[in-house]
Amino acid sequence: MEQTALATAPDEIEEKTRIGVYVCHCGLNIAQTVDCQMVAESAARFDHVIVSKDIGYACSEPGQQQITDDILEHSLDRVVIASCSPRLHEPTFRHMIKEAGLNPYLLEMANLREQCSWVHMNEPEAATAKAVDLVKMAVSRVRQLRPLYEEVLPLTKRSLVIGGGIAGIQTALDLADNGFDVVLVEKKPSIGGTMAQLDKTFPTMDCSI
Amino acid sequence: MTDGGRHPRITLLTMSEVVEVKGYVGNFQVKILKKARYVDEKECTACGECTKVCPVVWPDEFDLGLSSRRAIFSPFPQAVPSAYVININECLGHNPVVCAKCVEACDKGCINFHLSDEEIVEEVGSIIVATGLEVYDPTELDEYGYTRFENVLTSLEFERLINAGGPTKGELIRPTDRKRPRSIGFIQCVGSRSARKGGNYCSNVCCMNTVKSTLMLKEHYPDMEIKVFYIDIRAFGKGFEDLYRRSRRLGVQYLRGLPGAVEETPERTLTVAVENTVTGRLQILDLDMLVLAIGIKPASSTQKLQEMLGLQLSPDGFFLEAHPKLLPVDAATRGLFYAGCAEGPKDIKESVTQASAAAARAIRLMHEGKITSEPITSMVVPEHCKSCGKCAEVCPYNVITVDVKKKIPAVVNTAACAGCGTCAAECPFGAITMNHFTDTQILQQVEALLEEDPREKILAFACNWCSYAGADYAGVSRLQYPPNVRLIRTMCSGRVDERFIWHGFLKGAPVVLVSGCHIGDCHYIDANHWTEKRVKKVHKKMSKLGIRPERLQLEWISAAEGLRFSEVMKRMETLRQGVTQDEISETIEILKNQKK
Ligand SMILES: Cc1cc2nc3c(=O)[nH]c(=O)nc-3n(C[C@H](O)[C@H](O)[C@H](O)COP(=O)(O)OP(=O)(O)OC[C@H]3O[C@@H](n4cnc5c(N)ncnc54)[C@H](O)[C@@H]3O)c2cc1C
Numbered sequence: 001m002e003q004t005a006l007a008t009a010p011d012e013i014e015e016k017t018r019i020g021v022y023v024c025h026c027g028l029n030i031a032q033t034v035d036c037q038m039v040a041e042s043a044a045r046f047d048h049v050i051v052s053k054d055i056g057y058a059c060s061e062p063g064q065q066q067i068t069d070d071i072l073e074h075s076l077d078r079v080v081i082a083s084c085s086p087r088l089h090e091p092t093f094r095h096m097i098k099e100a101g102l103n104p105y106l107l108e109m110a111n112l113r114e115q116c117s118w119v120h121m122n123e124p125e126a127a128t129a130k131a132v133d134l135v136k137m138a139v140s141r142v143r144q145l146r147p148l149y150e151e152v153l154p155l156t157k158r159s160l161v162i163g164g165g166i167a168g169i170q171t172a173l174d175l176a177d178n179g180f181d182v183v184l185v186e187k188k189p190s191i192g193g194t195m196a197q198l199d200k201t202f203p204t205m206d207c208s209i
Numbered sequence: 210m211t212d213g214g215r216h217p218r219i220t221l222l223t224m225s226e227v228v229e230v231k232g233y234v235g236n237f238q239v240k241i242l243k244k245a246r247y248v249d250e251k252e253c254t255a256c257g258e259c260t261k262v263c264p265v266v267w268p269d270e271f272d273l274g275l276s277s278r279r280a281i282f283s284p285f286p287q288a289v290p291s292a293y294v295i296n297i298n299e300c301l302g303h304n305p306v307v308c309a310k311c312v313e314a315c316d317k318g319c320i321n322f323h324l325s326d327e328e329i330v331e332e333v334g335s336i337i338v339a340t341g342l343e344v345y346d347p348t349e350l351d352e353y354g355y356t357r358f359e360n361v362l363t364s365l366e367f368e369r370l371i372n373a374g375g376p377t378k379g380e381l382i383r384p385t386d387r388k389r390p391r392s393i394g395f396i397q398c399v400g401s402r403s404a405r406k407g408g409n410y411c412s413n414v415c416c417m418n419t420v421k422s423t424l425m426l427k428e429h430y431p432d433m434e435i436k437v438f439y440i441d442i443r444a445f446g447k448g449f450e451d452l453y454r455r456s457r458r459l460g461v462q463y464l465r466g467l468p469g470a471v472e473e474t475p476e477r478t479l480t481v482a483v484e485n486t487v488t489g490r491l492q493i494l495d496l497d498m499l500v501l502a503i504g505i506k507p508a509s510s511t512q513k514l515q516e517m518l519g520l521q522l523s524p525d526g527f528f529l530e531a532h533p534k535l536l537p538v539d540a541a542t543r544g545l546f547y548a549g550c551a552e553g554p555k556d557i558k559e560s561v562t563q564a565s566a567a568a569a570r571a572i573r574l575m576h577e578g579k580i581t582s583e584p585i586t587s588m589v590v591p592e593h594c595k596s597c598g599k600c601a602e603v604c605p606y607n608v609i610t611v612d613v614k615k616k617i618p619a620v621v622n623t624a625a626c627a628g629c630g631t632c633a634a635e636c637p638f639g640a641i642t643m644n645h646f647t648d649t650q651i652l653q654q655v656e657a658l659l660e661e662d663p664r665e666k667i668l669a670f671a672c673n674w675c676s677y678a679g680a681d682y683a684g685v686s687r688l689q690y691p692p693n694v695r696l697i698r699t700m701c702s703g704r705v706d707e708r709f710i711w712h713g714f715l716k717g718a719p720v721v722l723v724s725g726c727h728i729g730d731c732h733y734i735d736a737n738h739w740t741e742k743r744v745k746k747v748h749k750k751m752s753k754l755g756i757r758p759e760r761l762q763l764e765w766i767s768a769a770e771g772l773r774f775s776e777v778m779k780r781m782e783t784l785r786q787g788v789t790q791d792e793i794s795e796t797i798e799i800l801k802n803q804k805k
């Protein structure tokens with residue numbers, strides 16, 4: 001496979017790269033199974049990691065404040081948050097580092113809750129070892145991340161509503177009353193949907209149409 | 210309803226269906242097929258002269274066949290638009306020699322058989338899916354005798370019978386003798402909460418709908434004997450418990466237990482055998498009429514739209530929201546929202562609440578008239594591009610242009626690139642950089658996880674929308690699985706480059722898993738077809754090289770399949786245990802030699 005040779009060499013990492021790692025307890029959600037302090041201590045030994053801490057709730061006001069303060073105090077330029085799923089809080093933490101002056105894409109999350117503590121509840125040692133690995137992977141990824149910039153694109157201020165039952169009608173009216181044009185598509189000859197077939201409806205027991 | 214038809218900002222297209230959606234958040238192009246109505250929608254005053262002369266008689270679907278209508282008809286009295294409509298398949302007159310009586314009857318000349326179906330293209334910034342529900346068809350559950358006994362009705366048919374605007378003007382009658390029933394029974398959970406037939410979920414509205422029906426009956430006919438057969442009554446909403454109590458106070462009998470069988474007597478009454486689970490006694494009851502409280506199913510067009518729009522479905526077949534608590538009306542795809550029963554069974558109040566929420570979410574997206582695009586897109590490095598055209602071939606969105614003949618390097622339209630990364634994985638010359646998921650970024654993760662004790666680890670790639678979400682769902686459900694797996698997230702399984710797999714094996718991975726959305730569910734139209742092809746290709750090469758192909762697995766796991774995720778992990782672990790250190794070392798040697 002001559003292909004295996006391609007692109008395996010890491011991009012040059014600037015020597016001055018400064019990474020902060022935060023291992024979140026999520027109350028007891030993570031800390032009950034994973035030894036967060038131990039994970040943070042291990043992460044402190046990875047290359048380019050300047051600060052590594054465990055933290056009660058990374059997403060809370062004080063949690064975010066602490067990370068923001070560290071970014072400024074230690075001139076961190078990349079951040080790893082080891083907490084819940086990025087599908088939940090990636091936007092939160094991107095916003096946070098942006099506020100602290102970093103490019104929001106210089107963030108990586110390690111999923112220690114949904115994909116570690118919650119699924120290995122009876123194996124605290126193995127879960128902790130996995131957590132260390134997940135943080136290590138996140139650190140090696142964050143080192144390689146590049147700042148990215150969002151593009152501003154034009155947008156059509158109109159909506160398509162598919163289905164003209166009570167839900168579609170209400171959506172269309174709310175949009176229209178707020179000044180947006182709406183195309184309401186209904187497959188039957190009349191709008192109204194199921195509700196049009198009902199006489200009285202609970203809980204008010206009045207007429208539906 | 211009438212407001213919806215009159216609002217100057219609402220273009221109402223009835224008899225219409227969306228047939229194609231192109232583009233991306235903020236800039237969708239939608240193709241709509243509008244069927245011909247054959248009656249001028251604006252001119253028709255709904256005088257009804259045409260119907261009087263139409264000779265064709267058909268069952269009225271709005272009344273579920275309990276009444277009849279003509280081939281030219283008004284859908285129902287309060288219809289919006291109010292214009293009449295011709296069912297052209299039933300009509301005799303599109304050949305005017307045969308009939309065309311209605312054309313003569315209409316003074317205003319609204320009827321025109323030359324109208325034809327239209328294709329309309331609309332540009333929109335956001336899409337709200339509100340396709341609603343369909344009711345469960347109890348034909349398959351024949352122990353209740355729905356197909357055999359005329360006096361067994363569904364709750365929706367019952368609704369039409371007691372509706373003042375319905376076929377009997379609201380007089381409740383028995384279909385067999387057109388007399389008022391003296392006794393009536395309601396059977397709950399028909400097609401709901403059953404592992405056998407229908408859905409296994411609760412349909413949410415049928416308990417309260419039955420309570421409502423009993424109250425209406427008691428109001429009109431205080432002496433009627435009413436029985437309700439149920440598993441448990443779900444009266445959880447505001448004001449619901451009050452209605453339930455009122456119903457009991459008025460003498461409606463609630464009997465816990467679902468009938469086992471229903472038979473008809475010569476007098477056309479119904480014999481119901483039911484085990485009362487409170488007393489443990491078998492009861493045989495004689496009733497004049499039975500109403501089946503049928504459940505709610507997703508609309509029949511759900512799957513078609515799901516594929517067209519790249520959406521996901523929950524296990525029960527309704528549309529899947531981006532997050533069950535925090536993003537209840539957003540789809541995972543930006544710019545798409547849900548309202549009403551399309552997302553799950555619910556009552557009117559909840560449907561309306563969700564509808565307003567969906568509107569607010571859409572406004573939040575659109576109000577500035579511009580949109581910031583995610584920079585997670587691909588980029589061609591022109592110096593490395595050999596203009597082979599592979600990337601343009603695989604891009605599900607057709608947003609790459611490359612001139613193969615003139616050897617002009619490929620260019621990505623980044624505004625329209627959805628960021629699946631398939632092109633980067635397929636480019637034979639490594640000429641495409643996938644932002645935020647570059648080769649280096651991913652390979653460094655692979656190396657990190659295989660740095661220590663690689664034999665103990667399972668290297669798994671998971672796509673953001675389905676399998677990674679499925680892993681999260683396993684977590685939320687606290688499903689326990691072996692702790693050896695290390696997941697690497699990509700946006701799409703299409704991003705998983707052959708090189709990532711080879712590199713994993715080279716670094717000592719015993720097994721590798723590639724996982725993504727099920728075929729047909731791909732968030733990026735059909736990018737996962739390329740994943741499938743690629744894995745097949747790697748399997749072949751592995752065989753050729755003398756590496757066991759089983760060590761590379763491909764699994765489709767949806768966002769709702771937490772259980773499946775945990776089971777796949779268990780299987781991967783068994784597979785891993787079967788790989789010896791010798792086998793791993795041999796693989797490394799083979800791959801090293803290949804490299805030279
Ligand atoms: C028997 C029964 C009794 C009920 N009683 C009550 C009650 O008393 N109180 C209460 O609060 N709720 C009641 N409900 C629930 C209530 O009917 C629903 O909450 C409500 O109708 C949901 O509205 P919707 O707009 O989501 O769906 P629907 O009313 O089903 O409307 C969906 C619309 O979309 C259209 N459509 C579908 N697919 C497409 C497509 N591909 N393209 C274009 N158009 C499409 C359909 O034709 C339909 O007009 C009852 C339900 C049933 C079945």
Ligand code: SF4
Pocket residue numbers: 397398399401402410411412413414415416417440441442443502504
């Ligand atoms: S609402 Fe009542 S009748 Fe309907 S499925 Fe749920 S429990 Fe059964």
Ligand code: SF4
Pocket residue numbers: 589593594595596597598599600601611618619635636637638639640641
């Ligand atoms: S696949 Fe690669 S080399 Fe081929 S045209 Fe696309 S970018 Fe160029």
Ligand code: SF4
Pocket residue numbers: 586587603604605606607608609621625626627628629630631632633
């Ligand atoms: S990343 Fe996907 S959507 Fe974007 S250009 Fe490549 S193949 Fe097309």
